[in-house]
Amino acid sequence: MGGTLALGGEAQAESGLGWRFCQQCFVMFCGQGTNGQGRCVVGGSGHVAQGFQFSNMPTGYTETPNDQSYWNFCGNCYNMYFSYYGPGLCAGGNGHRSLGATMLLRHDVPETPTAQAHWRFCYRCFCMFYGGYPTKGRCATGGIHQAQGFDFVLPHA
Ligand SMILES: [Zn+2]
Ligand SMILES: [Zn+2]
Ligand SMILES: [Zn+2]
Structure with missing residues (x-):
């Protein structure tokens, strides 16, 4: 699946894709807002989206x-990584495989009504995950x- 998903950053919304929280493993992943997207370390048919529909992320290399x-x-x-x-460690086996534009986060x-805090880098798998809950996913x-x-x-x- 996803053979044409060569996307990152601002290309996502144009194609109807979007970033979501996975309620199983807690990562930020890009899917179609429905279940069964990508590869989730918890298993099943992929990540399971919950909560906010995240926006396009800005792209570029100009850090501040x-x-x-x-x-x-x-x-x-x-996943966002x-x-x-x-390459880190990917639930799809071996390392993550970068596709699309590099994002600037x-x-x-x-935190604001339209921006959620407590998203964190995992130094073990290199993914972005939501660290605001008492438990920390998988x-x-x-x-x-x-x-x-x-x-x-x-x-x-
Ligand atoms: Zn997941
Ligand atoms: Zn990966
Ligand atoms: Zn991790």
């Missing part, structure tokens, strides 16, 4: 004290995601 680049879409698992350190700014490395670094604030409808 509150914007980090090198975030990408993985064409194997459909940080590519700067390499806001961090350490106030990581492709086994166990739970482990947050490191910035607190991302991601835009949603």
